[in-house]
Amino acid sequence: MFIYALLLLTFALALFSIFFTFTAAAALFRHSWSRLLVGLSLGVFIYLYGTWVYLTIEAKYAFGICLLLALVIGALRRKRGKRASRTWQVGFNLLFATGFTLLSILYFTGTTPKPATIELAFPMKTGRYFVLQGGKSLPTNLFHYSLRGAIYAMDIVKLKPDGRRANKIFSRKLKDYEIFGDTIYSPCDGRVLKAYGNNPDNIPPDMSRGPNNTNQVIIETTNSYIFLGHMKEGSVIVHDGDLVQQGQALGCVGNSGFSSEPHLHIQAHKKVPGVPWYQGPPLYIHFNGKGYLLYEVIRPKRVMMVEK
Structure with missing residues (x-):
């Protein structure tokens, strides 16, 4: 409602x-x-x-x-x-x-000083995507502001040709959402710090399983951590310690964890020795050289897939 x-x-x-x-x-x-x-x-x-x-x-x-x-x-x-x-x-x-x-x-x-940025490739294939939540902290990114310092995190959905994100305003069927099952590709080169994909997908809008049941991949680079979450049950195909290249398939978009509808959650943090990945300074993400704000449309370049 x-x-x-x-x-x-x-x-x-x-x-x-x-x-x-x-x-x-x-x-x-x-x-x-x-x-x-x-x-x-x-x-x-x-x-x-x-x-x-x-x-x-x-x-x-x-x-x-x-x-x-x-x-x-x-x-x-x-x-x-x-x-x-x-x-x-x-x-x-x-x-x-x-x-x-x-x-x-x-x-x-936004309400913060000029943010430190990170340059990434957009992690999905050609199409029209949409920033359902995101921006430069308050007031556009209110929901993420208090979540592990994720003040620049983004929630991304995919648009149908007619501009809808799903077949209904709020469908209870996962397959009605255009982004559900989309392949997620690594946005950078790095090492998989953590990968998990056995949690079940929520039936929208139920989020009762909470944030601890999020299928995810965390990529560690020389200077940063990139978290990709809410992935589809059983879709994650990389493992802890794997070396990945930009454009390599990681898994699929789902609706696991603290998520009311299928989407990709992505956030990035600066790497600080001795500090957990989510406590490092948050980084504002640029996809293919461009930053995006709340409710903006993303038209990505074609992902160059890596065969593994």
Whole structure:
């Protein structure tokens, strides 16, 4: 029900921003400038943070076009005689507009200093993928922020041709999710620190097995650790101590551990002698030279597979 509530809220706020933008643009600018700021700042906020993918990512782009049309059509139909906003209304409008603008800025910057980065190859094949959770710490990566210092961790799903991630908004069938069973390839050269794959996959949205039942591969490099989790039961084909090359198959995407739907969880940490891998300084991941934020689409280069 939580997902349905978020989706309903996304569309309600989107419609409100379109209405506010249109009516403010249709009035004299000196009377409606603060209302126009609210409409546009809310529109940008919901474009960036809206949970569009639970229906289809194409809805996000349709909303962006509708918001611009509301601004243009409203300005072309501008009428005289609209009552000016009162002083207290202007104050509230500026307060809301400032809040939405600040959150939109933090979407791109995060709340931490400039993060240390790590360059990796995208670990899946050609297609359209999507950052379901991720970003530069707060406020875009709230869920991961307190998990073993995983402030730059990413949850990745795959999109169908029509922009959906699954056959239903929240299906209980694992095979309905586009990413379920996708092969995961090593994003770098390294040594397998830990590999495990015997835990059963959860039936969405059940997460009762908790984080200790996550099928996973942890790769150790000269300077870092890369964790790939929630892999499919019985799919992990590497073992502790194996040397792996970039593009070598590791296993498949599943739904094991603390996971409500099939996805790939990936995080990276700087290697510090004598410190557990998850306590090292977190690293912001670049895939093929590019960093990605919450709700961004990833179009990876084709994975060069390594025969083993």
